[in-house]
Structures are given as C-alpha cells and as structure tokens.
Amino acid sequence: MDWSKNQIKEFQQDLLSWYDDNKKPLPWRKTTEPYKIWISEIMSQQTQVETVMPYYERFMKKYPTIETLAQADDAELLKLWEGLGYYSRARNLKIAAQEVVDKYNGKFPDNLADILSLKGIGPYTAAAIASISFGLAEPAIDGNLMRVTSRLFELDCDISKSSSRKIFDGYLRKLISKKRPGDFNQALMDLGSLVCSPKSPKCEACPLLNYCAAAASGKQLNYPVKTKKIKQKDLYFTAFALENSLGEYYLEKRPSKGLLADMWTFPLTELPAADFEKMITDGSVSKNIVIPELPESISKMEYIANFTHIFSHQKWNLAIIKLKPEETFEVADELLSEDKMWVHFDSKVLTENGQPKVSRSQIPLAGPQVKMFEILDKKNKKIDLLK
Structure with missing residues (x-):
C-alpha cells in the first residue's frame, strides 16, 4: 500500500463524514458500554440487523447487567433467544458473563487479549468491542470490511481462507482512524451494507469512489475473491x-x-x-x-x-x-x-x-x-x- 499520510487522512475524513450523515440508527449505537456492544455484536452474527433489534431490546430489559446475565436461568435465556438460531451463542454469553464476574469483578476487560479470552468471543467481536467501547485502534474485520478493502486495493486473496485475515488486517491498520476507531469500523460496516454491496454496488453514491482501484478499472464484481461454499x-x-x-x-x-x-x-x-x-x-x-x-x-x-x-x-x-x-x-x-x-x-x-x-x-x-x-x-x- 503506497498511500501518503495526507491521502489516508483525507480517506478517513471522507468516510467518517459520510458515516455521520448516513449511519444506521441502531439502538446500541447510543452507547459505548462494552456489555451492550458485546450483546449486540453476538446477536448480529449470522442474523440481519433488522431482526436483531427487538431481540436486543428484550434482552437488555431482561438482563440489564453482566451480573444478571451470569445468573440467568438456562431455559429462560434460550427462550429469549428463540428465533435467532445458533443457540450456542446464548450459552456462551452466560459462560462469558460468569467469567467476567469471577475474573474481573463484573467489570468488562478493557484490553484485546482479555476480551479474546472470554468464551464465544473471536477476533472480530473482540476488535469491535475494543474499538467502540475503549477507543483501541483495532480493525473489526467482517465480511463488509473485507469486501470494501478488497475492492479499494483489488486484493485477490481468498476471503474464505483464515490466512487472508492477516492481509486485510495489515491494510486496515494503516487506514483506521486513531481518534475514532469505533466509528471507522462501523462506517465501513454500514458502507458495505448500504453502498458497497456484493452484487449491486452503488459506486456513484460511494464516498470512497475516488480511492477505489476496482471502480477505476470497472472490476468491482471481481472482488472479493471467494471460493464457493460446500453444499449443506x-x-x-x-x-x-x-x-x-x-x-x-x-x-x-x-x-x-x-x-x-x-x-x-x-x-x-x-x-x-x-x-x-x-x-x-x-x-x-x-x-x-x-x-x-x-x-x-x-x-x-x-x-x-x-x-x-x-x-x-x-x-x-x-x-x-x-x-x-x-x-x-x-x-x-x-x-x-x-x-x-x-x-x-x-x-x-x-x-x-x-x-x-x-x-x-x-x-x-x-x-x-x-x-x-x-x-x-x-x-x-x-x-x-x-x-
């Protein structure tokens, strides 16, 4: 990547200005409290945001704190999760809440290593919590960020391979805003969802059009590179x-x-x-x-x-x-x-x-x-x- 410091700064400004004007009005974006960010991120895995919102509201009403979640009745917790699928996520939430209570006296850890140590939290979720709640410059690499980044730089690494994550991490660490890392991650998520979509990218409406190599070459749909999923x-x-x-x-x-x-x-x-x-x-x-x-x-x-x-x-x-x-x-x-x-x-x-x-x-x-x-x-x- 051969962008200058000024180019990176302008890129951040253009992206964050777009985000300030167009960000999705999600209930968990009204706070930086790590517990609430954590729950929203886990719920949003494999589930559309529109589906998650009412579940999130009900969950927060039932379990407003880490302590209440740690003491949750298993059957009630699973019942509340009903319809979201992938029920191991709910079970892992309770286990992780108990870990926070036991190891950290109920206070959510504020560094990446400790966040990653909690049950059910992987690199993406840990980075999202670290950046949004604690202002750490950690790229939260999900499908949206990989799609946007692969088009920006015409990266031909296969996003279905775990080894490719290091490549995207290297690019995004140079781009991420140190002042607003959480907003930077969420801006790229929203951009990938609303504008830089998989099959019908709205390039003419994209704030990053002038930075995008794939748009310049007309090869947007060639990226990201991904092997076909194994049939169920x-x-x-x-x-x-x-x-x-x-x-x-x-x-x-x-x-x-x-x-x-x-x-x-x-x-x-x-x-x-x-x-x-x-x-x-x-x-x-x-x-x-x-x-x-x-x-x-x-x-x-x-x-x-x-x-x-x-x-x-x-x-x-x-x-x-x-x-x-x-x-x-x-x-x-x-x-x-x-x-x-x-x-x-x-x-x-x-x-x-x-x-x-x-x-x-x-x-x-x-x-x-x-x-x-x-x-x-x-x-x-x-x-x-x-x-």
Whole structure:
C-alpha cells in the first residue's frame, strides 16, 4: 500500500463524514458500554440487523447487567433467544458473563487479549468491542470490511481462507482512524451494507469512489475473491406431532450436546430420501414408517405438510405427521421424565383447574419446532373456517 499520510487522512475524513450523515440508527449505537456492544455484536452474527433489534431490546430489559446475565436461568435465556438460531451463542454469553464476574469483578476487560479470552468471543467481536467501547485502534474485520478493502486495493486473496485475515488486517491498520476507531469500523460496516454491496454496488453514491482501484478499472464484481461454499448435507426427518385429549402436544428435549442442544422439539426420526419424497408426493403415511417411542398407543396418522430448515452445514427436510392416540387415552404426567413434556399448543388454554400449564411460550423451542407450530396453527385455522 503506497498511500501518503495526507491521502489516508483525507480517506478517513471522507468516510467518517459520510458515516455521520448516513449511519444506521441502531439502538446500541447510543452507547459505548462494552456489555451492550458485546450483546449486540453476538446477536448480529449470522442474523440481519433488522431482526436483531427487538431481540436486543428484550434482552437488555431482561438482563440489564453482566451480573444478571451470569445468573440467568438456562431455559429462560434460550427462550429469549428463540428465533435467532445458533443457540450456542446464548450459552456462551452466560459462560462469558460468569467469567467476567469471577475474573474481573463484573467489570468488562478493557484490553484485546482479555476480551479474546472470554468464551464465544473471536477476533472480530473482540476488535469491535475494543474499538467502540475503549477507543483501541483495532480493525473489526467482517465480511463488509473485507469486501470494501478488497475492492479499494483489488486484493485477490481468498476471503474464505483464515490466512487472508492477516492481509486485510495489515491494510486496515494503516487506514483506521486513531481518534475514532469505533466509528471507522462501523462506517465501513454500514458502507458495505448500504453502498458497497456484493452484487449491486452503488459506486456513484460511494464516498470512497475516488480511492477505489476496482471502480477505476470497472472490476468491482471481481472482488472479493471467494471460493464457493460446500453444499449443506441434506437430511430427511419425520416429525411426530402427538396431540392428547386436552389439546396438548408431546415434546422431547434434545441432548445437551450437538445441534439444537437442550431445545424442545416433536420426536424426530430420520428416513431415506426416497421414502421422504414418496410421502410428500403421495400425501400419505407409509405403513413401514419408523415411529419413535411415545407415551401412548396411536390410532391414526395424518400427513400435514413438509418444509426445509437450513443450518450452516446441514439442510433438514421435515415432514410433519399428526398423531391421534387411542380413544381411551388418559394423560399421565407421572410417566414422563424431565426431558419429555406435554405442552399447550395455545398458551392461553388453561387446565381443568383454571391454571396455565407449561405452554410453548415458556420453554425454548428449536427453530424447526417454531416453524412446525406455525404450520399447525395455519392448518387449525383452515379447519375452523370450514366448520
């Protein structure tokens, strides 16, 4: 990089002036408090900012301090996180909060090394907190910053490789504003999101147009260089929606380790792709289908619908089968263990004694389970309209 000091200074001024006029009005930008910045950054991983904002507000109301988060009930924390996905982020937040309380007396560490030592915090998040909350000149290198930088200098290093991060770090450390490092990082994030987009960059509206090598050569879409992602593995499941005579559904808690750990779902069984395709094509349930162990005998099975839920490395294809128990069925909660539960489909429904039982609004549901309840809701509303 052969920019002069004056050129770098002008670059910073142009970028920060644009940011002051165009920055996104995000609730966590009203503060530099490290706890709030940390929560916002973790929530924003793999999730659109517009989706994050209401979650952030609810989270701050429930856990206003690091101490309250460190003492959070696991089920309540996961329930509050429901819909954001990647639930390990929520679990790591609590662990890191406990580390801050135990090791740093509840005060968030103010140096990069200690911030990085906390559970669930990687180089990007640590740099974002360090720059925004403590004014440290640390480049917060995310996809937006790499895209903007690769176009500015026509960098052909593959952004999907971890080794490329050092290259971007070298360029950005020379560019970052020492006076406003947090704003500098956030300015490049907003620029990458609003202007320097992946497929349709608005170069004519970009404050960095005169600095951009890719724009000058007309090769903006050649950058950044990135190898194609590995296709997610397709898995096929039958989800069994067992409803009892009280209008409750039977859910099971997933193991404490692995995908969707400690979340609640209908019982799931994996099946071959061919059997799945036949089921959703015919709309009927095969007699050979494997039924999981359930608390009651089944008298009827009905295919409801199918949908796909995508994870980072897997694609779940799920077929929902609604089950009806025998007519003589009586609810017997004493037969259930801690990882099995009858849940009210509608949280407003009360028991015979007029007391609300455990409802789906009170336990952390896996992302696919939330979708399944939505599908069943629509199905029931259609049935009600036909009556």
